[in-house]
Amino acid sequence: MPRAVKVQPAVMLEAVQEVAVYVHRFHNLDLFKQGWYRIKITVRWEDNENSAFGIPARIVQYEAPDLDQSSICGVWKIDDTENSFSTQTFRIKYARQDVYLCMMVSFNLSRSKSVDLTTNGVILKFELIYASTLENGADVQASLDASPAAIHEFRIPPKALLGLHSYCPVHFDALHAVLVDVSVHVSLLKAATAASKGFSGVASQDVKDIMLVRALLDSRNLLLEDLRKINKAVNEAIDTSDFVSKMNDGNLINFVVRANDFAIDGDNLGQGKPQNGLEGGNGTQNIRDAEKLHSLSQNELLDCFHSLGDQLYYLWKIFLKIHRENKTEILEFLRNTWAKDRKSEWSIWMMYSKVEMPHHYINSGGSDESSKRGMHKRVASLWKLPEEPLEAAISCAELHRRSIAQMRINNRSIQDMQIFGDPLRIPVVLVERVMNVPRRSTSEISLMRHVGFVDSHSLTNGPSSDTLSKKSAPQSYVRVLKIVVFVHGFQGHHLDLRLVRNQWLLIDPKVEFLMSEVNEDKTSGDFKEMGHRLAQEVISFVKSKMDKVTKYGILGDIKLSFVGHSMGNLIIRAAIADSSMEPYLRHLHTYVSVSGPHLGYIYSSNSLFNSGMWFLKKLKGTQCIHQLTCTDDPDLQKTFLYKLCKVGKCPTKVGIK
Template sequence: MLLRRLRWIIGFNHQRLSGAAIGTKRLPNVEKSPPVPPKPPPLPTKKRRKKPMLEAVHEVAIYIHRFHNLDLFQQGWYQIKITLRWEDDQNTIGTPARVVQYEVPDLGSAEYHGVWKIDDEDHSFTTQPFRIRYARQDVLLSVMVSFNLALGKFEGPPTSAVILKFELLYAPISVEGSVPQITMDPTSAAVHEFRIPPKALIGLHTYCPVHFDAFHSVLMETTVHITLLNGFIHSARSKVPSDPSALQDVTVEIVDKSKQVMLVRALLTARDILLEELKSLRKEMDQTIDMSDIDNMDDSKSISSWLRGPGVAVTEVPGEATGEKQMSSEISNGVIDIQSDEFLQSLSPAEILNAFNTLGSQVLYLWNSFLKLHRAHTKKILEHLHDLWANDRKAEWSIWMVHSKVDMHHHYINSMQPVLRKLTEDPAQSAAMRADLHRRSIEQMRINNRSIQDMHIFGDPLCIPIIIVERVINAPLRTSSGNSYFNNPSLRVSGLLNDISSKPKNKLSDESSKQSRVLKIVVFVHGFQGHHLDLRLVRNQWLLLDPKIEVLMSEANEDKTSGDFREMGQRLAQEVTSFVKKKMDKASRTGHLKSIKISFVGHSIGNIILRTALTEEIMEPYLRYLYTYLSVSGPHLGYLYSSNSLFNSGLWLLKKLKSTQCIHQLTYTDDPDLQNTFFYKLSKQRSLENFKNIVLLSSPQDGYIPYHSARIESCMAASVDNSKKGKVFLEMLNECLDQIRAPSQEQRIFMRCDVNFDTSSQGRNLNTMIGRAAHIEFLETDILRGLSCGHFPIFLGKKIFL
C-alpha cells in the first residue's frame, strides 16, 4: 500500500515537471500557446556525412657528395649544417626524415670526428666534423638527408617558396696526446642560401654547387631532389546551421573541392616528373635497368581503370538536386585526359579519394626507386645533372650578359695618315650608359621558373655586374705597313722555331701514348705595390673549372714594382721558366708528357710585366706553348691619353716625390723622343701573337686605367690628334692589333669584356671619384659573383680556359 502511494506521488511530480518544461502552465488573460512539434528525422538522401581532408607533404632529399677546399684561410674542423623553411613563414621549417650514408667515407682522404647529428630544437641536420689541413683538399662526405616539409596553411599546392640554407661551421684544432680534438662548440663561418620556387616543389632534380664566400672559397657538390608525397587523410564534420530547417536544403562542404582537385593534379605532375627523370637516367646508364613496372604506370588506360573502373564513361555530379547523370567529355578512343580541369572536377569525392591514394602510392614507389638508383649510380647521375645544370645556367644567367660581334676596325690600320672619321662620343661613357640601361631593364624583370635560385645572385639581382662581351672578328691582315710582322720574317723570335721535343724523349713523347698527359700551367701576376695573392679569386675560379692545373702565384716582383719594367720582366721570366722546368720534370716522372699549355693572368701593370717577360730570351723555348691570356684592367697603351685629371695629378706627384721609374714609363716621360720610350719599343716586340686566346677585361668605371688602353683600341683624343704624338699612338695600336690578328690558317679567339659594377652602395667618396673602387673591385669582389665561380667559361667558352 505504501509502495503504491509512493509511485503515485513520483508520477505526479514528473508530470508537473514535464508540463513546465514544454510551457503548458496557464497565465491570466493569455491564450494557450501551441506545442512545438517534435524535430523530424533527417531525410535518408540528405544525411550529413564527413568530408575527407587530403593532406600532402614535400620530401626534399639533399645528397652531399664532396667538400672541395679551394682556399680556406684556417685549418680546423668543419661541418655543414642544413635547414629548410618556408620563405614567408620563419616558424614553419622542414623536419629531417631520414639519413643515408650511401658510401663509406675514405679515411685516407680526410680525418673525421664523431657522427652526424639532428637537432630537435631547430630541426637541422649537421654532418660529422671533418678536418681541413691544406688547400685543394677533397673530403668525401657521401651522405643523403631528406626533409619533410608539410604544406601547413596551404590546403592545396603551395604558393610560397622554400629557403634551403647551408651553413659552414668551424672549430679550431686541439691536440691531446696524438689525437686531434674539438675544443669548443663550432661557430658559424659562412652561409649560402638557395630559393626553391613553388613550381619546383612539385618535382625537381638538379645539381647544386655550394660556394660560400670570398673568404671561405670552397666547392661543395650537392644534388637536390624534391617530390610531393601524399600525407594522411582525416575527416572533418560539417558545421551545423543555426536554422535546423536548412538541413533539408543545404549540404555543407568543409573542404573546397577545387583545392582537392589541385592537390590530385599536383600528385599527377609529381608522378610524371619522376617517370621522366627515371627514363632519362636509364638512357645515361651503361647497363640495362629493369623498369617494366615503372613503364606500366605511364598508361592513360590503366589510370582510367583505377579512377572509375574499366569502361565507365559516366559519373554522378554531387550536390545536384535532380540526381541526373552527365556524360564525361574527356574520353576519346578509350583514353581519358586525366589532367583536364573538366575531368577532375567531375570526379565524385570517393573518386578523388581513390585517385589521391593510388597516385600517392605510385609516387612513393617511384620516389624510393629513384633514391635507390641514385645511390647505386651516384657518379654518373652527378655528371648527368651537372651537364644539365650548366646548360640551364647559360640561359638563366644570360640576363646579366650582353653579347655582340664586332669587326677589328680598319680605321686603325693606316698609321701614317690622319684618321678621317672622328669619334663623336666617349666610348667609356657610352659603355656605362649601355650597362645602366640594361640594369634598369633587369629591375623590371620577374624571374619565374622552376630552377633552384642561388641567393648570392637572386638575393639582389641589381648588384650583379653587367658584362658586355664583344667577340672581335679578325680583319684582313694589314699590308700597308712595311714593318708588319708577317711580311718581315726577320722580326720572328729566333727561338720560336726550336722544337722543345729535341730535349730527352721522356719530356715529350708520342701523342698516341695512353699515359700521355697535357701539362697545364697558369701564371698570375699582381699589379703595382700588389701581393702575390691579389688574384686569388680569379685563381679559384680557374681551379673550379680544371682542378688539375698547376698554379704559379708570382712573387718575384712583390715589393719591387716601382722600378724599371725591364728588370721586373727579367725577374718574372726567371721565375716562370724555373717553375715550368720543375713541373715538366715532375710530369715526366709520373708519365709521358704530351704537350704543355701555359696561360697568363695579369692585373693592372702586371700585364705589362708579363708582356715584358715574354720578350726575354729565356722564354723563347716556351712561346709556342702559350695558350690563354686574360688581362684584368691592364694599361697596354700606357697613359698617353689619360682623361682622369685627379689620377694624373697623383701620377705627377709620384714622379716628382719618389721618382718611380715605372710611372715615367707609363706616362711616356722616360725619354724625350716618344719613339725611344719603353712602351713604343714594347709594342714592336711580339709579346701577344703566340697566344691562342686573348681576353681583355675592362671597366668604364675604372679611373686608374684608361678605358681605351685596357681594351687596346683608339680613343677620341687620339683620333683628332694629327701631331707626332697621335701618329706614334696609332702606330703602337696597330702593332698590338697586328699581333692579335691571326693568320688565316689559325684560329684565335679575341674578346673584349666590359664589367660594369654596381657601386651605388659605396656612395660618393674619393675612391669612386678617382676610379679606384672599380679597379680594386676586380680583386676584392668575386668577379661576376655567382657568374664567375667557375661559371664564367660557360659564357666565353670552355675552350678558352681548358
C-alpha cells in the same frame, strides 16, 4: 519536425614535399683559418622564414669519412628545435684538402593549404660552422653552436618542386672559399588522407584535391623521365615490372583522359604551362581545367590519388637505390648537366655590342721634330677621352639589372641566391667586340670572316667534354695540362689575385696555377727585365708540371693562360715577347686583363694622380713609370710601350676557360 541530415565526411588529400640533399665532398679552396668545421642544412618554404621548416626524415651514411680519429669530432646530429641537420665535425689543416662526407639527408615539407604553391618556392640553406683548433671538448661544441661563419642559400622554384635532380655547388663567400659538392633531389609524394565534416568549402576542396592529383601525375612523369636519363648515364638497368602493373589502373587512366593535359608516357608533359619560365601565369587556368573534372566521384579521385602515390613512392625508392650504388657517376652526370644549363642561365647578365674601329697607322716618316709635333698633337686630340661611354655603360647596366629584378624565374633549375637574391647588386658583363676595319669598308660580311668572336659557351665551359672525349677516345689516359699564371701589379703581392684564382678553380678544379712571386719586390725597374724574370719563372713551372704528368701518364697538350692586374699585364706582355718564351707561344690559350694600362698613362684628369706620377719619376727615378708615361725616350716610336705593341705576340682568346 524536419529530419536531421547526416553529414558525410569529405576526404582531404594531402601530399608531402621531399627534398633529399646529398653531400659528397668538402673541398677547401682557400679558407683563411685552420680549425674545426661542419655544415648545417635547413629547408623551409620561401614565404615562411620563421616557420614551416622541413623536417629531417631520413639520414643515409654511404661511406665513413676518410679521416683519422684526430680529424673527426662527434657525429652528425639533428636539431629538433630548428629542424636542422648538421654533418659530422671535421678538421681542416691545409689548402686543397678534401673531406669526403658521402651522406644524404631527406627533408619532408608539408604542403599546407595556406602556401601558394604556384609562386612559393623552397629555400635551401647551408651554413658553415667554425671552431678554433685551440678549443677542446665543450669549448668546441659551444663555438659550433654559435653563429655561422658563412651562409649560402639556394631557391627551388615552384616548377622544380614537382621533380628535380640537380648538382648544387656550395662555395659560401670570398672569405670562406670552399667547394662543397652537393646534389639536390626533389619529388612530390603522397602523405595521407583525412576526413573533415561539414558542407562549407567542399566544392573548393574538390578543386584543390583535383589539382593535387594532377600535380602527383606531373611529378610521376618527371621522375620517370629523370630515371630514364640517369639510367642511360650510369648504364644501370631499372626493373619496372611492378611499376607497369601499377600504371594499369582504370580510374587513373580515366582521370588522365578527362584531364586531357597530360599523357601517361609524358609526351605531353608540360602542356598548358608557361614557356617563358616566369611565375604566375597558369594558376587560374589550372583551376578552370580542374573544375571540368567534377564529374569524377570522390572514390574515383581517391583511387587516383593512392595509385599515383604508390607509383611515385615506388619510383622514388628505385632512385634512392640507384643513387646508393652509383653515387659518383650520378654526381658527375648532374655536374655536367649543371655546367651546360648555367650557360643559358648566366647569359641574362651579359650584354653584347659590336664596335668598328678604323685602323690608324702612325706615320713613321719625317724628322724628329715632326715626330715630336705629331706626338704632342696626338696627345691633345686623342687621349682626352670623354666620359660619355662610361656613363652610358653604367646607365645601360642599371636598366638591365632593374628588368631582371622584376622577373620571377620559374623553371626546373635550382637558383643561387647570391645571384638571384638581390639582382640589383649583381654586376652586368658588357661584352664589346671591337673590329679593326679598313676606313672605307663597305661589306661587313667580308670583314666578319677575319674576326674571332667570343661565344657564351667558351666563356664558361671551354671545349665540351664530348669533344675532348672524341679527340682522345683511343687514348683516354692522355692528359691536357692546363696552367694559369697570376701576375700582380705595381708594388703588389703574389696573393693579390687569390680571389680570381679561387673563382677559376670553381670552374676548373684540375687547373694548375702559379702565383708569380719573382717580381714581388722588384716592380720599380725595367719592364723588359721584369718580363724576363717572369718568363724564366713560367718556363721552370711548366717544365716541372710536364715532368710530373709524363711520369704518371701521357701529356697530350698544354694550355697556358695568364691573368694580370694593373701593371702586371705589361709584365706579362714583356714576358711573352721574351725570346726564351718562343717555344711556348703555340700553347698560349687565354689572357685575362684586369685594369691593365696597355696604352700607358699619357694623360689623366686627376691632378693628385699626376702629382704622384711626377714624384715617382723625378724623386724616385722609377724606370717603369717613365715607360708607362712614354717618357723613356724622346722619340715616341722608340719608347718601350710602342715597341712592345709592335711585337704582336699576345693571346687572342679572351674569357675564362
